[in-house]
Amino acid sequence: xxxxxxxxxxxxxxxxxxxxxxxxxxxxxxxxxxxxxxxxxxxxxxxxxxxxxxxxxxxxxxxxxxxxxxxxxxxxxxxxxxxxxxxxxxxxxxxxxxxxxxxxxxxxxxxxxxxxxxxxxxxxxxxxxxxxxxxxxxxxx
Amino acid sequence: xxxxxxxxxxxxxxxxxxxxxxxxxxxxxxxxxxxxxxxxxxxxxxxxxxxxxxxxxxxxxxxxxxxxxxxxxxxxxxxxxxxxxxxxxxxxxxxxxxxxxxxxxxxxxxxxxxxxxxxxxxxxxxxxxxxxxxxxxxxxxxxxxxxxxxxxxxxxxxxxxxxxxxxxxxxxxxxxxxxxxxxxxxxxxxxxxxxxxxxxxxxxxxxxxx
Amino acid sequence: xxxxxxxxxxxxxxxxxxxxxxxxxxxxxxxxxxxxxxxxxxxxxxxxxxxxxxxxxxxxxxxxxxxxxxxxxxxxxxxxxxxxxxxxxxxxxxxxxxxxxxxxxxxxxxxxxxxxxxxxxxxxxxxxxxxxxxxxxxxxxxxxxxxxxxxxxxxxxxxxxxxxxxxxxxxxxxxxxxxxxxxxxxxxxxxxxxxxxxxxxxxxxxxxxxxxxxxxxxxxxxxxxxxxxxxxxxxxxxxxxxxxxxxxxxxxxxxxxxxxxxxxxxxxxxxxxxxxxxxxxxxxxxxxxxxxxxxxxxxxxxxxxxxxxxxxxxxxxxxxxxxxxxxxxxxxxxxxxxxxxxxxxxxxxxxxxxxxxxxxxxxxxxxxxxxxxxx
Numbered sequence: 001x002x003x004x005x006x007x008x009x010x011x012x013x014x015x016x017x018x019x020x021x022x023x024x025x026x027x028x029x030x031x032x033x034x035x036x037x038x039x040x041x042x043x044x045x046x047x048x049x050x051x052x053x054x055x056x057x058x059x060x061x062x063x064x065x066x067x068x069x070x071x072x073x074x075x076x077x078x079x080x081x082x083x084x085x086x087x088x089x090x091x092x093x094x095x096x097x098x099x100x101x102x103x104x105x106x107x108x109x110x111x112x113x114x115x116x117x118x119x120x121x122x123x124x125x126x127x128x129x130x131x132x133x134x135x136x137x138x139x140x141x
Numbered sequence: 142x143x144x145x146x147x148x149x150x151x152x153x154x155x156x157x158x159x160x161x162x163x164x165x166x167x168x169x170x171x172x173x174x175x176x177x178x179x180x181x182x183x184x185x186x187x188x189x190x191x192x193x194x195x196x197x198x199x200x201x202x203x204x205x206x207x208x209x210x211x212x213x214x215x216x217x218x219x220x221x222x223x224x225x226x227x228x229x230x231x232x233x234x235x236x237x238x239x240x241x242x243x244x245x246x247x248x249x250x251x252x253x254x255x256x257x258x259x260x261x262x263x264x265x266x267x268x269x270x271x272x273x274x275x276x277x278x279x280x281x282x283x284x285x286x287x288x289x290x291x292x293x294x295x296x297x298x299x300x301x302x303x304x305x306x307x308x309x310x311x312x313x314x315x316x317x318x319x320x321x322x323x324x325x326x327x328x329x330x331x332x333x334x335x336x337x338x339x340x341x342x343x344x345x346x347x348x349x350x351x
Numbered sequence: 352x353x354x355x356x357x358x359x360x361x362x363x364x365x366x367x368x369x370x371x372x373x374x375x376x377x378x379x380x381x382x383x384x385x386x387x388x389x390x391x392x393x394x395x396x397x398x399x400x401x402x403x404x405x406x407x408x409x410x411x412x413x414x415x416x417x418x419x420x421x422x423x424x425x426x427x428x429x430x431x432x433x434x435x436x437x438x439x440x441x442x443x444x445x446x447x448x449x450x451x452x453x454x455x456x457x458x459x460x461x462x463x464x465x466x467x468x469x470x471x472x473x474x475x476x477x478x479x480x481x482x483x484x485x486x487x488x489x490x491x492x493x494x495x496x497x498x499x500x501x502x503x504x505x506x507x508x509x510x511x512x513x514x515x516x517x518x519x520x521x522x523x524x525x526x527x528x529x530x531x532x533x534x535x536x537x538x539x540x541x542x543x544x545x546x547x548x549x550x551x552x553x554x555x556x557x558x559x560x561x562x563x564x565x566x567x568x569x570x571x572x573x574x575x576x577x578x579x580x581x582x583x584x585x586x587x588x589x590x591x592x593x594x595x596x597x598x599x600x601x602x603x604x605x606x607x608x609x610x611x612x613x614x615x616x617x618x619x620x621x622x623x624x625x626x627x628x629x630x631x632x633x634x635x636x637x638x639x640x641x642x643x644x645x646x647x648x649x650x651x652x653x654x655x656x657x658x659x660x661x662x663x664x665x666x667x668x669x670x671x672x673x674x675x676x677x678x679x680x681x682x683x684x685x686x687x688x689x690x691x692x693x694x695x696x697x698x699x700x701x702x703x704x705x706x707x708x709x710x711x712x713x714x715x716x717x718x719x720x721x722x723x724x725x726x
Contacts, residue, residue, distance in 0.1 A: 002592075002605035029227075030158065034439035036606060038406065038593055039536065040558075040636045041444045042550055043529030044613060045518050048444040049536045049551035051558050052638055053433060054406035054593065056440065056606050070600060074593065074607030075407065116451070120511050123453050126469040130461060206438045207541060226598045230439060 004087050005073045007108040009080035015104045016083055025086055028068065029060040031078035057081040067092040154201050154228040155184060165202040169329060172336045175295045176343040177302035179283050185334045192221065193246050193279030195331035197228075200277060204231040204242055211240035211262070211274075214252055237261035237274075246279040247306035254278065254307060256314040262326060270323040273341065278330045280306050283337060287312060290346035291339070301349060302339060304330045309350045316345040374419045388412040397610070397639025398422060402680060403429030404540075404559040406609050406638050423561075423680050430681050440595040443603055444531070447613045447636070448518065451510030451590040458583035459617060465513035470588060471640075516585040517615040517632055526584075526617060526630040546672050553655050553671060554648075558637060560678030562644045568654070568668040568678075569647035576666025577654040581633065584617040588640055612637045616649040620660060631660060 004012055033055060040051040059071040059081035069089025071081040090100055155161035164183040172180040186194040186201075204210050204225075211234040212222055222233055225244075234240040243262055247253055254276075265273035280286075288303030289312045318325045318341065325341030375382065389396055389412035399411040403426040411429060418424035454470025457463050469475075520526035536551035544552060557565055572578060590608040597604065616633035620626060633653030635645035654668040667673045677683060 005605050005607050029154070032158065032437075032439070034437040035405075035433060036439060036593065036595055037441040037538070038609070039442050039444045040447070040554070040611075041529070041531065042554060043517065043527075043632050043634045044447050044515055044615065044636075045521075045531070046529030047531050047534045047536065047551065049554045050441075050538050050540075051445075051555070051636055052401070052404035052406065053438070054606070054609060055410070055436070056595075058439060058597075060599075070597070070604070072595060072597065072604050072606055074609070075409075116510050119451070119453065123468060123470055123511050126454075126471075128467040128469065206440065223599075230437075232598070 001070070001072070001084065001088055003105060003108050003112065004071070004084040006112060009077050009083065011108055011111055012080065012083045012087065015107050016087065018103055018107075019090075019100070023086075023090065024064040025061045025069075025089060027060070028062050029058070031057055031059040031071075031081045033057045033076045033078065036074075059085040061085040061089055063089045154186070155198075158201075162202040165198050169199055169202065169336060169338070172329070172338040173327070173340050176291050176293070176339055177296065177300045177337060179335050179337045182331070182334050182336060192224070193244075193248065193331070194333050195336065196244060196246070196277045196279035196329075197224075199329055199331050199336065200225065200229050200231070200242065200244060203275070203277075204229040206230050206232065208241035209234035209239050211237050211243045213237070213243055213245045213258055214247075214255075238263060240274050243274055243276045244279070245276060248279055248281045252306065254311040256310060259314060259326065264318070264321055264324040264326060267324070270325075273325055273327065275327045275329060278304070278328060280304055280330050280332050282332050283335050287348070287350040289316070289348045291343045292346060293344040294342045295340075296343070299346065302337060302343075303349065304337065309348055312345065312348045312350070315339065316348070319344055374417070383416060385409060385412045385416055388415055394640060395420075395422060397641055398562060398644070399425045399429060401638040401641045401644060402426045402559055402561060403433070405429050405433045423684050427681050427684065440597065442606070443594045443596060445591045445593060445609075445611065447587070447591060447611065448515045449512060449591070450587055450611070450613075451608070452513050452587055453511070453589040453610075455513050455585065455587040455589075456583075457516050457585045459585075460516065463516055463585075464519075468511070468513075472642075510590070513587070515587075515615070517617070520584070520617075520630060524627070524629065527620070527626075527632055529632065529634075544675060546675075547658075548671060548675060550652075550656070553675060554634065554636070554652060556675045556678055557635075557648045557651055560648075561680035561683065562641070562647070564678050564680070564683075565651055566643060566647040568674055569650035571666050572650050572654045572668045577650070577668050578657070578660070578662045579618045579620075579653075581650055581653070582617040582630075583646065584615040584630070584632070586612070586614045586642060586646065588612040588642065610639050612640055612642050612645040614642070614645040614649040616646070616653060618653055623661070631656075 034057075035053040036056040037053050038051045039048040041047065042049055054074060055076050057073055057076055057078055057080065059078070061069050061071075061082065063069070067089045069085040069087065069092065071083070071085030071088060073080045073084055087104060090104075091097060161184045168180050168182055172178060182195055182198055184198060186198050188194045188197065200210065209232045210225055210229070212225065225231060226233060231242075237243065237258060238261055240262055245254060259276065262274040262276065263272055265271060282305055284305065286303050286305030287307045287309060288301055290299050290301050292299045315328070322341055327341050328339040330337045330339070389408050392412070392415065395415055396408050396411045399414055399422060400406050400408065402422075403411065403414070405411075410432065411425065414425035414428040415422070418428060452468060454472060455465065455468045457467065461467075517526055518529075521528045534551075536555070537549060539552055539555055544556070548556070573581070589610065591611050592608050593606045594603040595606055596602065614635035616635070617630040618633065620629055620631040622628040631653065633649040633651075635648030635652065637645040637648065651668055651674060654666075655671050655674060656662075657664055657669045662669065664670070
């Protein structure tokens with residue numbers, strides 16, 4: 001579910017379109033946008049405090065064969081929440097999982113990893129490599 | 142997830158959450174501002190017989206993450222509690238003292254409203270009287286039953302209110318609550334398709350139990 | 352007292368039209384897209400999210416566009432918008448130690464585990480106007496991306512994870528420990544602030560407080576109106592995963608990643624009978640890349656802990672009622688700007704009272720003059 005939430009909606013949409021079997025579904029809870037209070041920790045590791053809110057959208061779908069899928073995504077994209085819920089419902093089918101993993105999740109995982117790697121490389125390039133100047137020592141002896 | 146709970150979760154809430162809850166809110170507001178007046182609910186939830194559809198429509202409208210709900214008596218069944226937290230997104234209160242809303246089902250014969258439970262619900266504080274709880278009572282219908290004469294804001298002269306399933310003990314208790322005003326409890330009685338309200342501002346006169 | 356006055360409606364409509372025209376500026380220049388603002392004025396967007404107390408870059412960019420670049424007005428727009436949405440969840444506390452770090456520096460330790468990672472910073476720029484930007488950038492001017500580095504991606508979840516300095520010190524007993532006692536934090540958006548406010552409420556208020564105000568308060572503590580010498584133990588910025596635990600699921604799920612800036616300030620505490628000598632900590636956490644804000648917040652957080660440390664009170668930054676009641680720029684702006692509302696009746700009353708005072712002063716003068724003459 002984390003992968004579906006973190007991937008851009010367009011990427012999830014693209015991945016879903018590649019699936020050979022589309023399953024009919026209806027809403028148990030229509031996509032709904034609201035707020036999530038983001039909590040931090042006092043001192044970084046201590047008790048919680050309320051930092052501020054973020055927008056989120058949630059959705060619950062039920063497929064024709066009775067599987068229930070939940071979608072929760074940051075932001076206000078209703079379609080994204082719907083797609084996340086739909087994929088979650090599909091993934092409830094243990095038998096279908098390996099196939100879905102290859103078709104649906106693997107491309108998303110790859111895209112996310114590439115984005116991460118790019119960012120990590122950019123960041124690592126700004127790491128300071130200290131070198132100490134040697135002084136006051138006799139280099140000749 | 143237990144199968145029965147999963148089944149109950151499949152019961153739909155409002156078909157059009159925004160508009161249906163706005164219209165239901167309007168109906169509850171009308172009922173609250175006219176104590177004793179029976180107001181039809183604009184949307185009747187299509188729920189199985191056992192579930193208190195009217196009371197749940199009111200909760201779908203009013204309750205959210207910030208309002209802990211205390212389901213009491215028959216309303217406290219696990220399935221209904223699961224439906225509440227799913228459909229309303231509201232937390233369930235750990236005790237009556239924490240409740241913003243209480244849900245009480247007095248449709249079964251002899252269930253009644255128990256003053257010892259009502260007394261545990263928050264009645265607000267002098268600084269924040271608005272923190273008093275609202276009691277949503279599921280009733281079988283709107284005909285007959287015990288009641289009282291009411292006067293005060295929203296009632297021209299004197300009116301009356303009757304609620305099936307209530308008894309004289311409850312109405313005595315409600316009359317006593319009036320002395321706490323502006324603290325107190327507000328009551329919303331909901332049948333499948335109608336509501337009638339007893340806000341804390343209503344003054345209760347003669348009790349009608351005949 | 353305010354009296355409703357009718358008759359301004361047409362003028363107000365016209366004023367709105369004029370405001371729209373001003374916002375657009377000269378139509379001969381291209382209109383700015385919200386996407387451009389989000390991508391190219393990111394620090395303004397972050398500040399609006401931080402003080403608007405709502406993380407949504409697109410909405411913050413829209414607010415900035417609509418407010419013609421007036422940040423406080425944009426914060427107001429965002430705060431107004433958030434009141435229209437239901438709250439669906441409260442997150443689990445975010446773990447900043449798990450941050451995918453894009454910047455992490457310490458002024459206290461040169462050789463800290465993981466090193467000093469500068470990230471995107473103004474710190475080493477020369478503050479010279481870059482006239483190259485006047486003519487627009489050419490694609491060729493943009494720096495090349497470094498080759499992807501997969502070494503980090505092999506770790507759990509990938510990214511750049513670095514352990515926190517303050518907790519390393521705390522583990523050695525050299526800095527105060529900060530452990531979760533499971534307490535439920537207060538929420539000033541739900542319950543009005545009552546003084547004294549506990550630290551969770553103070554941090555919430557500071558996190559959404561005006562950067563200028565918090566900065567000045569923090570600055571005042573450094574200039575002797577506060578509590579001891581601060582060291583920037585660690586400043587980090589990067590992506591943090593937000594998780595919620597919906598009741599209907601019974602297990603946590605991730606909503607996505609947000610960017611946060613965190614600051615751990617260290618202050619020497621010589622200790623007392625209960626507290627051993629160690630570094631006390633001031634804490635700052637802000638949405639987006641708001642480093643100045645997070646640092647100032649950490650200074651003020653420590654200053655407000657006067658009771659805990661038995662500090663001598665030397666300045667307003669140590670007075671929580673002063674700081675918390677005045678740090679919110681929507682409230683401050685509202686109360687200052689409300690003076691523009693008609694106060695005609697109040698003013699009439701004051702005018703009347705002044706006239707009476709003048710009349711009685713004149714008559715006293717006359718009486719005194721008569722008295723002198725009589726002598």
